[in-house]
Amino acid sequence: MPRAAFEELAAQQEMNGEKVFKNPRNAAAGSLRQKKAEITARRKLDILIFNIQAADGAKFSTHSESLEYLRRQGFNVIPDKVVTSPEDVLTEIDAIGSGRNSYPYDIDGAVVKLNDLRRREEIGSTAKYPKWAVAYKYPPEEKETTLRSIELSVGRTGVIVPTAIFDTVMLAGTEVSRAVLHNQDFIDQKDIRIGDRILVRKAGEIIPEVIKSVSHAEDSIPYRLPDTCPVCGARTERDESQTALRCTNEFCAAKEYRKLVHFVSKDAMDIEFCGPQLIQALIDGNMIKDCADLYSLTAQDIASIDRMGTKSAENVINAIDKSRKAPLDRVIFALGIRGIGSATAKLLCEKFGTIERILEATSDELNSIDGFGGVLTENVLAAAKDERFLSLIRRLRDAGLEMKYSSAADSASLNDNIAGRTFVLTGTLPTMKRDEAKKMIESAGGKVTGSVSKKTDYVVAGEEAGSKLTKATELGITVIDEKGLLELLGS
Ligand SMILES: [Zn+2]
Structure with a gap:
């Protein structure tokens, strides 16, 4: 690489x-x-x-x-x-x-x-x-230098990342003056303090790193990450499962900014012409607070920002509009559930097909996905219970995001008639076994449940259908037969 x-x-x-x-x-x-x-x-x-x-x-x-x-x-x-x-x-x-x-x-x-x-x-x-x-x-190249300060930045998930700022040294052919210190544990293990003489290297590792503290300055004290967020001043908290320190403020400006930058990024919604600077300007101008706000922006809003011409503003609006068609896995990745990257977002879509089904997933269902379990499963379950997250999804839906997923293996399998809808099967179908019908509905993105309720979209009734059919009629739910189901499936 x-x-x-x-x-x-x-x-x-x-x-x-x-x-x-x-x-x-x-x-x-x-x-x-x-x-x-x-x-x-x-x-x-x-x-x-x-x-x-x-x-x-x-x-x-x-x-x-x-x-x-x-x-x-x-x-x-x-x-x-x-x-x-x-x-x-x-x-x-x-x-x-x-x-x-x-x-x-x-x-x-x-x-x-x-x-x-x-x-x-x-x-x-x-x-x-x-x-x-x-x-x-060849031996790795190491240099000694002086640590001048520790800079703090706040990431999208609120993680506070400390970076060592030291006197510039030449390493592996480039000038180096900063290295990530990761977390409190890293700093403690090496007892890194401001003012230290430190040993740094790049060697095979492109990312500069502090190997160790060579000596402390007189009167120096151990470095502690702050109890408050450097951006919003809210309390910081150490994650029990991880070593990271996080800002506890859900509305921290640094988090919202980073979340937005992530949302529009290439691997996420891939919204062209919408870089970090524009995001910052839109936040500063009180035009957006979160990603759903992007979809109510007008070309005039954007043109009102300094140095933005009408043409560029229109480009931005067109790019935002185009992203309404972004496939579901990108949307999920863009929403930034902790620990869910592009690959895991795809796995979720592959398994559940629709955002609704992902949000209803049980921990057993999630754990059955290769690579899930533990923290990842908990994070998805927590997101599905988070009112703010759910309302964000509703607002994105209302803003016209399609959130459709087509499996890479079979891009034609998701079906507009079926995806996201709930089916109840009852009675004996003329040619299909019930399991077969269930599989076909699920692979087209639909859901099959055991009992009829107001949430049911279709009841597929075969011979000798009993109480479920009666209930469906009472609730005014569409009843179809096997032929009707096959028509919906497009086969
Ligand atoms: Zn904060």
């Missing part, structure tokens, strides 16, 4: 309150282990070939020839150089080492290989490794 792609990903994860990959290597491995191929595809992985085992019809006498062959086939190949003396080998190792920051990706060493393939065979291998190659590893 190229450094730039990694930095982008890490920044996004930090903002979303997700677990942040430690370095490009972990990020690449984690991306490949993804069950969802489309997430892997978005991660901007690259490949550089270092060896060819065999190619039909091609004969090589040297390693460099084989790399040249690969290049001609259009592959990205690792940089190589042929040298002919031990001195040149050492010089080249030094040269690669001092230029290692000029590559767009991280390297941790260089490999010296015998170029002549016939000689390789003569020299052979031990039981564990070839004798014709040897790896040289």
Whole structure:
């Protein structure tokens, strides 16, 4: 994973309150282990070939020839150089080492290989490794500097993130003056205090980190994260299950701002022309408080903001309008239920199909989803009980958001007639078994319950339908037969 792609990903994860990959290597491995191929595809992985085992019809006498062959086939190949003396080998190792920051990706060493393939065979291998190659590893770069202050920022979920601000040092080819300190535990373990001499590194890890405190300044005191939110002044609270410190104010301005920035972001609702600066201006101008407010904005509202022309304002409104069609999994991710990322949002949709069904899910149903259970399940259940969250969803619905989900496997399976509606099956259907009918309704996004109530949309009645049919008639609920159901299903 190229450094730039990694930095982008890490920044996004930090903002979303997700677990942040430690370095490009972990990020690449984690991306490949993804069950969802489309997430892997978005991660901007690259490949550089270092060896060819065999190619039909091609004969090589040297390693460099084989790399040249690969290049001609259009592959990205690792940089190589042929040298002919031990001195040149050492010089080249030094040269690669001092230029290692000029590559767009991280390297941790260089490999010296015998170029002549016939000689390789003569020299052979031990039981564990070839004798014709040897790896040289570069030591990680570390620098000492002075910690000047600790900056606090508030994330979308209210997490207060401390960042060390230190005197600028050159590390891995770039100027570095800040490093995330994560949480109180991290600070305590290393006993990091303002004014300390600290050791920092970047090494294989793109994200700068404080390795340790070398010495404290005179009269320094242990650093404590604040009891109040640096943005709104509300009480902060330490999460029991996690080490994070959070602002307790549901309406904290920092949270609303970050939530909105997340809502419009590319992986969420993907609302173009609506960046962090515009969000801030809209909040400052009292035009929006939360994401539902976006949908009642007019072009005049937006044009009233400094430096926004009518044309740009219209672009924003069009982009907002377009997002009304965003698929349900994006909407769920955008709403920012704690711990629910793009992938888990998709899993929820895959299982339940509609927002209504997700909100009615029991903990058993949620736990049956691969990767759910524990905190994740609790977070979804808590959101489903949260009046503010429910009213936000109602307002988004009223604003015309479609919130439809089409399974990636079968995008035609969700059916407007069925999705989000409640069915009751009664009596014996002429050709279908009841279980079969139930499955078909559910895979089209509908719900099947056991008893008739005002919430029932359709009663599917077969032969010898009993009390349920009577009740449906009393409540004035539409009664259909198997044929009617098949028509609704479109089959
Ligand atoms: Zn706050």
